[in-house]
Amino acid sequence: MKKKILVLSLCAILMALTFSACSGSGSDSGGAESGDSGDSNVQTEESGDQSAAKGGTVDFGGYSLKIPDKDPKDIEIAVVYMNTTVPFAQAIKQGVDQGAAEFGVNAYMTGKETWDTALEIDVVQNLITKGVDGLAVAVMDEPGMTPIIQEALKAGIPTVTFNVDAPDSGRLGFVGENLKTAGVETAKDVAEAMGGKGKVLISSVAQSSTWSRQRQDGVEEVFAQYPDIEIVQVVDCPGSDQDVYGTLENALLANQDINGHVSLGGTAYIFARVMKQNDIGNIDSDKPIYVSGHDLTPADEVLGQIKDGWLYSMYTQQPSNQGYQVVKMLANFLSTGETDVFEVMDSEIKSVSRDNYEEYVEMLEAGEPVG
Secondary structure, eight states, X not given: OHHHHHHHHHHHHHHHHHHHHHHHHHHHHHHHHHSOOSOTTEEOTTTOOOOOOTTOEEEETTEEEXXXXXXXXXXXXXXXXXXXXXXXXXXXXXXXXXXXXXXXXEEEEEOOSSOOHHHHHHHHHHHHHHTOSEEEEOOSOHHHHHHHHHHHHHTTOOEEEESSOOGGGTOSOEEEOOHHHHHHHHHHHHHHHTTTOEEEEEEESOXXXXXXXXXXXXXXXXXXXXXXXXXXXXXXXXXXXXXXXHHHHHHHHHTTTOOEEEEEESOHHHHHHHHHHHTOOOTTSSSOOEEEEEOOOSHHHHHHHHHHTSOSEXXXXXXXXXXXXXXXXXXXXXXXXXXXXXXXXXXXXXXXSTTTHHHHHHHHHTTOOOO
């Protein structure tokens, strides 16, 4: 009897110990599941954890991106534009400077002084070697720049694009217009003003660039719908304003029977100068030349040309906001490690003509960015 009681007691003790051990194991497992994966400085796309610490890395888009261990004022963000000498670049710089001041980072615009893909690639590669904290690139040539952007991302530098995209590069975000749509809208304006018939000149300061080719696709798509519209010449106008003026003047004097002109970029305001100087093509004259193009830069001159009838319409893509938004994306990410700051933003296009140019004059007088 005593032996039977002893055996039962031992069994009860063993069962209690087993239950206690099982309960302890469940508690430990629950603790492991609720904790992080081990490295508190790493964000993975799978976990969505956005608590990257300074000096750590964030895994996003297939790349391990660096979060600098720096005060915000020491975070370096380089914004690369294709040609820093053109008025449009200065409008972008306004936005970059605004972002730098607002977010307290060292953000600046840089680039070369000519439309040259190889030189822009050289600028970006030098910034990668330097080890800037963030990079934004306006893409002169998509195939050429795509591997360079990938190189920056592999180096851990968060990189976005603006103004002109390279969507296959893996860039983390983009701010800019739909370039083909921009070309479509300018061509529609000109075709309708011409009454669907006549001769058209097309011009660009960088015809081989991605932005020019995509706009030209849109322009030609529209004019193909008008059998009575003939494109007489596509004029490439590289060089200084003086060089562009000379090329455009030669083209106009050789084609004085045109009644439409579409600028793919950088030439509209100079073509308006040529028309005014030669007293040819004002839209209030007996032989109007309807000119449409892109950007309100330089704003004073372009708005005056619209008012006086040397330009028929112009399309703005808000370049200042493009510069601001890329700085905002990168500054926020480099400060927090949060990847949801990256997005693809359509900067949209807005038509400016005699019907509404006064709104932009008022903006300019109020000190608001116009570009």
